[in-house]
Amino acid sequence: MPSFPTYAVTVDLVVLTVRDGALAALLVRRAAAPYRGRWALPGGFVLPDEDLAGAAARELAEETGLVPDAVHLEQLRTYGAPKRDPRGRVVTVAYLALLPDLPAPVAGTDAAAARWWPVEGVLGESVRLAFDHERIVGDGVERARAKLEYTPLGAAFCPAEFTIAELRQIYEAVWGTTLDPRNFHRKVTGTPGFVVETAGSTTRNGGRPARLYRRGEATLLHPAMLRP
Amino acid sequence: MPSFPTYAVTVDLVVLTVRDGALAALLVRRAAAPYRGRWALPGGFVLPDEDLAGAAARELAEETGLVPDAVHLEQLRTYGAPKRDPRGRVVTVAYLALLPDLPAPVAGTDAAAARWWPVEGVLGESVRLAFDHERIVGDGVERARAKLEYTPLGAAFCPAEFTIAELRQIYEAVWGTTLDPRNFHRKVTGTPGFVVETAGSTTRNGGRPARLYRRGEATLLHPAMLRP
DNA sequence: GGTGTAATCGTCAAGATGACGATTACACTG
DNA sequence: CAGTGTAATCGTCATCTTGACGATTACACC
Numbered sequence: 153m154p155s156f157p158t159y160a161v162t163v164d165l166v167v168l169t170v171r172d173g174a175l176a177a178l179l180v181r182r183a184a185a186p187y188r189g190r191w192a193l194p195g196g197f198v199l200p201d202e203d204l205a206g207a208a209a210r211e212l213a214e215e216t217g218l219v220p221d222a223v224h225l226e227q228l229r230t231y232g233a234p235k236r237d238p239r240g241r242v243v244t245v246a247y248l249a250l251l252p253d254l255p256a257p258v259a260g261t262d263a264a265a266a267r268w269w270p271v272e273g274v275l276g277e278s279v280r281l282a283f284d285h286e287r288i289v290g291d292g293v294e295r296a297r298a299k300l301e302y303t304p305l306g307a308a309f310c311p312a313e314f315t316i317a318e319l320r321q322i323y324e325a326v327w328g329t330t331l332d333p334r335n336f337h338r339k340v341t342g343t344p345g346f347v348v349e350t351a352g353s354t355t356r357n358g359g360r361p362a363r364l365y366r367r368g369e370a371t372l373l374h375p376a377m378l379r380p
Numbered sequence: 381m382p383s384f385p386t387y388a389v390t391v392d393l394v395v396l397t398v399r400d401g402a403l404a405a406l407l408v409r410r411a412a413a414p415y416r417g418r419w420a421l422p423g424g425f426v427l428p429d430e431d432l433a434g435a436a437a438r439e440l441a442e443e444t445g446l447v448p449d450a451v452h453l454e455q456l457r458t459y460g461a462p463k464r465d466p467r468g469r470v471v472t473v474a475y476l477a478l479l480p481d482l483p484a485p486v487a488g489t490d491a492a493a494a495r496w497w498p499v500e501g502v503l504g505e506s507v508r509l510a511f512d513h514e515r516i517v518g519d520g521v522e523r524a525r526a527k528l529e530y531t532p533l534g535a536a537f538c539p540a541e542f543t544i545a546e547l548r549q550i551y552e553a554v555w556g557t558t559l560d561p562r563n564f565h566r567k568v569t570g571t572p573g574f575v576v577e578t579a580g581s582t583t584r585n586g587g588r589p590a591r592l593y594r595r596g597e598a599t600l601l602h603p604a605m606l607r608p
Numbered sequence: 609g610g611t612g613t614a615a616t617c618g619t620c621a622a623g624a625t626g627a628c629g630a631t632t633a634c635a636c637t638g
Numbered sequence: 639c640a641g642t643g644t645a646a647t648c649g650t651c652a653t654c655t656t657g658a659c660g661a662t663t664a665c666a667c668c
Contacts, residue, residue: 158388158389161387161471197385202462204459204471232426233432234428334646335625337647358635358645359635359644360634361646363646374606375603375623545614562659567656583665586665587614587665588614588664589615589665
């Protein structure tokens with residue numbers, strides 16, 4: 153076997169939630185060069201004895217304190233342009249995490265600060281990210297938008313029990329559109345396995361009491377719910 | 381910055397075509413240990429000054445002689461389990477390539493042999509692959525099957541000009557189903573940008589002459605064409 | 609000219625969707 | 639405590655898409 157080059161391998165996380173009616177990404181402020189002071193995706197090196205998903209889960213736990221069972225975590229894409237990190241060749245495997253809106257604080261261990269940023273600002277001009285992280289966020293957001301179409305994954309943004317209207321607001325925030333409440337209700341409750349009814353109901357959103365639902369068993373929607 | 385581990389990074393290619401009515405993958409026979417003599421995906425190390433897609437395009441050209449413009453090439457997924465390569469930690473970025481059936485010979489430069497294998501045999505028991513390549517092939521096949529649903533990518537398996545029936549046979553081979561010729565014809569010709577009619581026609585398949593079409597501009601199908 | 613083989617065009621019922629009216633059940637207010 | 643506001647939920651209807659399948663067309667070959 154001939155000699156071969158080796159590279160640093162990291163995982164970076166696009167952690168998304170819906171806060172205040174808007175899709176938001178978790179970012180950390182870099183404490184060291186390069187890009188010191190810039191906002192960046194949470195992430196870190198892959199340790200010698202862990203696999204990629206394990207590294208992603210570990211980083212997610214370090215940043216949010218969340219156990220992996222409670223969140224949706226999937227591989228997004230790998231980025232390895234030669235000059236994407238000025239320190240040398242770094243290949244990063246990006247993961248996408250979808251979370252309910254956390255009341256819990258976001259305590260970073262090795263970052264100067266961590267906070268949620270609305271993706272509108274991240275993909276616009278108001279926040280400039282380190283490295284190629286803006287593109288990674290964009291890919292993650294597009295993946296999330298697409299997955300809401302053909303999977304019941306919108307519920308991953310909701311707490312354990314939620315109303316149909318709350319789920320609809322997730323879709324509206326992620327897609328940046330408005331949806332007809334009646335048609336959305338018909339689609340969600342009419343698709344087997346999308347959600348399952350629970351005993352409870354709530355009036356926390358005002359108006360007539362709404363039934364509470366839990367996530368269903370389905371992993372794929374047939375037919376899909378397409379963006380307008 | 382603390383010290384960090386580095387790993388070998390490779391690209392592996394899942395190259396798919398449709399031959400003799402069946403979906404087939406390009407495999408090479410390993411000339412060296414480990415897994416010497418086993419069939420494996422074509423691939424190789426990422427060179428220090430090339431990006432991941434460039435490495436994939438280079439490997440594809442080395443194996444098939446094809447220029448990247450003529451083929452569909454997309455990143456599939458990254459595999460990095462600690463023990464996936466007995467020689468040490470190797471992270472591989474898999475790419476998926478879709479090709480028309482090549483009359484051209486498949487001349488490998490550094491492999492003992494190269495040939496097309498029906499994926500049915502590869503995912504079954506009749507061919508045993510090296511490393512975790514069977515799983516990678518499985519992921520690539522599933523990606524291809526899914527992409528035929530919501531993109532016009534089936535045409536990537538066809539030569540520059542093709543008939544609707546030839547395109548239908550691609551779908552039937554990839555999905556392993558039969559499709560109603562009349563409904564398929566209606567769907568394909570009725571979706572703007574899926575295919576564009578050319579002046580020619582052919583009787584190479586017997587029967588009434590069929591119009592020839594070229595790939596259209598569309599990249600997404602709305603609505604999708606779902607597997608039965 | 610008749611026959612075989614596909615390609616292409618039509619028809620129809622069933623299912624899904626978008627638009628939107630009507631009703632229901634609670635909290636809140638005066 | 640009846641009236642009012644706010645959502646949730648249920649219905650209706652025209653339109654679009656799909657699956658199933660009949661009918662017609664155009665060529666090659668006998």
